[in-house]
Amino acid sequence: MAYYYDEPSRTFNEYLLVPGHTPATCIPASVSLKTPLVKYRKGQEECPLTLNIPMVSAIMAAVSDDNMAVALATEGGLSFIYGNQTIEQEAAMVARVKNYKAGFVESDANLSPEMTLNQVVELKEATGHSTMPVTDDGSAHGKLLGVVTERDYRLSRMTGEEKVAEFMTPLEKLVTASADTSLKEANDIIWDHKLNSLPLVDAEGKLTYMVFRKDYDNHKSNPNEMLDGHKRYMVGAGINSRDYAERVPALVEAGADVLCIDSSEGYSDWQKMTIEWVREHYGDSVKIGAGNVVDGEGFRFLAEAGADFVKIGIGGGSICITRETKGIGRGQATATIEVAKARDEYFKETGIYVPICSDGGIVYDHHISLALAMGADFVMLGRYFARFDESPSAKVMVNGTYMKEYWGEGSARARNWGRYDLGGKKSLSFEEGVDSYVPYAGPLKDSIAVTLLKIKSTMCNCGALTIPEFQDKAKLTVISSTSIVEGGAHDVLLKDKAPYASNMR
Numbered sequence: 001m002a003y004y005y006d007e008p009s010r011t012f013n014e015y016l017l018v019p020g021h022t023p024a025t026c027i028p029a030s031v032s033l034k035t036p037l038v039k040y041r042k043g044q045e046e047c048p049l050t051l052n053i054p055m056v057s058a059i060m061a062a063v064s065d066d067n068m069a070v071a072l073a074t075e076g077g078l079s080f081i082y083g084n085q086t087i088e089q090e091a092a093m094v095a096r097v098k099n100y101k102a103g104f105v106e107s108d109a110n111l112s113p114e115m116t117l118n119q120v121v122e123l124k125e126a127t128g129h130s131t132m133p134v135t136d137d138g139s140a141h142g143k144l145l146g147v148v149t150e151r152d153y154r155l156s157r158m159t160g161e162e163k164v165a166e167f168m169t170p171l172e173k174l175v176t177a178s179a180d181t182s183l184k185e186a187n188d189i190i191w192d193h194k195l196n197s198l199p200l201v202d203a204e205g206k207l208t209y210m211v212f213r214k215d216y217d218n219h220k221s222n223p224n225e226m227l228d229g230h231k232r233y234m235v236g237a238g239i240n241s242r243d244y245a246e247r248v249p250a251l252v253e254a255g256a257d258v259l260c261i262d263s264s265e266g267y268s269d270w271q272k273m274t275i276e277w278v279r280e281h282y283g284d285s286v287k288i289g290a291g292n293v294v295d296g297e298g299f300r301f302l303a304e305a306g307a308d309f310v311k312i313g314i315g316g317g318s319i320c321i322t323r324e325t326k327g328i329g330r331g332q333a334t335a336t337i338e339v340a341k342a343r344d345e346y347f348k349e350t351g352i353y354v355p356i357c358s359d360g361g362i363v364y365d366h367h368i369s370l371a372l373a374m375g376a377d378f379v380m381l382g383r384y385f386a387r388f389d390e391s392p393s394a395k396v397m398v399n400g401t402y403m404k405e406y407w408g409e410g411s412a413r414a415r416n417w418g419r420y421d422l423g424g425k426k427s428l429s430f431e432e433g434v435d436s437y438v439p440y441a442g443p444l445k446d447s448i449a450v451t452l453l454k455i456k457s458t459m460c461n462c463g464a465l466t467i468p469e470f471q472d473k474a475k476l477t478v479i480s481s482t483s484i485v486e487g488g489a490h491d492v493l494l495k496d497k498a499p500y501a502s503n504m505r
């Protein structure tokens with residue numbers, strides 16, 4: 001006979017946090033949102049990979065490319081580059097994130113010594129940049145010969161035909177630094193010598209990067225940046241349970257910091273085989289998450305298979321129609337609560353703490369707080385990140401409002417080439433996702449700051465300064481449908497009823 005659960009499965013909207021005592025020391029500015037990303041022996045060792053904020057971006061073509069990865073790592077989170085592309089394309093995206101050097105600028109306004117002052121002025125107008133390195137071949141990485149800035153010429157006293165070589169500040173009068181100089185060291189040199197910019201040159205005298213005074217200031221204002229041991233941005237990558245023998249080596253080679261098997265349903269031998277293959281070839285050096293699961297049984301299966309973290313959620317995503325097409329899934333709150341319980345039991349038995357990620361169905365910022373309170377170590381979001389400038393999808397005007405396109409990985413639009421039906425036929429036999437618009441929300445940095453402040457503020461209401469403390473102290477209550485109505489604005493006439501206001505809270 002089939003098994004029946006005693007309780008209906010519930011969503012985040014059916015829960016509220018009940019405040020606890022807030023000590024005077026508990027203020028948002030003192031809250032830490034650090035959280036483990038991969039498994040470790042809690043209490044005995046440090047987690048080898050920790051997120052600075054509990055948010056990762058979804059493994060989706062409309063969400064996580066290299067651009068998003070840099071923007072989110074800057075804020076302390078992590079992107080998982082989408083796997084629904086060729087191995088070469090995905091590895092190239094990972095490599096671009098790893099090679100991105102905040103504060104190290106590849107110059108786009110370069111001169112050769114034979115160019116004229118008139119050409120300098122033209123280039124300045126075209127690029128908007130007034131600091132121009134002079135290299136032997138006029139390229140961004142040629143042999144450095146000098147630099148031209150506005151202080152090197154006086155238009156009113158010159159004809160415009162003068163050669164760059166005649167008025168540039170020559171190399172011997174420049175302060176330069178070696179190519180392996182760190183951003184901090186470069187900044188110190190800039191301050192010590194009262195410079196506006198510093199060219200970095202390699203052993204052969206070739207220009208590698210320029211460091212500008214103003215960029216370091218930007219960099220310093222991002223204290224949460226997710227950086228690896230070489231000060232490169234950290235990035236994750238999605239894989240599937242089919243071509244891992246080719247895809248994983250390419251992603252590892254490209255520098256991916258962590259992998260995640262991307263599937264609607266992870267309680268399967270396919271995922272176990274994928275993890276085993278990674279362990280056989282890389283031991284524990286390659287970190288790999290798995291999922292998705294929605295109950296304790298699924299969690300245990302993947303934890304025992306060796307997953308570094310386990311992702312929760314079937315059919316709860318904003319673009320998901322899996323529950324409608326296949327009739328599988330579970331309310332996201334119930335799934336999170338039950339998997340968190342299994343995670344804690346597994347930890348008690350084995351001493352190994354396997355972080356869990358609640359994936360999909362986060363609509364309001366406070367849903368993140370609820371997921372964390374219920375035991376999630378971090379959350380994965382698609383719709384949330386798709387709205388920002390940094391997402392890969394197009395920004396379009398729809399009925400007078402800016403929108404971004406957002407589509408599911410199981411939608412016809414995604415034409416997920418990795419998806420085969422169970423019979424092994426190479427075709428997408430049915431859709432499990434939709435193609436949609438989400439309201440455009442500007443730069444990621446602005447919105448995420450507000451989101452994080454709300455989470456910290458809620459944690460303070462519950463008297464918690466860290467996520468583990470929050471999980472320990474949180475008191476959660478199921479709310480009735482009438483109290484959900486009571487919780488919104490009610491019995492008043494709203495003055496500014498913007499059409500999508502309810503989506504933006």
Ligand SMILES: NC(=O)C1=CN([C@@H]2O[C@H](COP(=O)(O)OP(=O)(O)OC[C@H]3O[C@@H](n4cnc5c(N)ncnc54)[C@H](O)[C@@H]3O)[C@@H](O)[C@H]2O)C=CC1
Pocket residue numbers: 059240241242262263264265268270292313314315316317320322360408409410416418419420421422432433
């Ligand atoms: N979280 C969610 O609720 C959902 C997410 N999605 C997203 O859509 C995309 C595609 O997901 P899925 O269709 O679940 O992809 P999938 O590749 O994991 O599964 C497709 C089918 O192939 C089977 N399969 C997997 N590996 C196999 C192997 N090595 N040999 C033979 N059969 C194998 C699976 O059991 C399943 O029936 C992913 O990006 C996923 O995140 C789609 C639906 C729901």
Ligand SMILES: O=c1[nH]c(=O)c2[nH+]cn([C@@H]3O[C@H](COP(=O)(O)O)[C@@H](O)[C@H]3O)c2[nH]1
Pocket residue numbers: 058059060264313315316317318319320321322323359360361362380381382383384407408409410411432433434
């Ligand atoms: O049923 C589905 N059909 C799809 O086509 C699809 N694409 C993505 N996903 C899952 O949704 C998550 C993102 O959800 P949100 O937009 O709610 O943040 C993602 O992280 C995925 O877990 C899908 N689910």
Ligand SMILES: [K+]
Pocket residue numbers: 265266267268
């Ligand atoms: K299964």
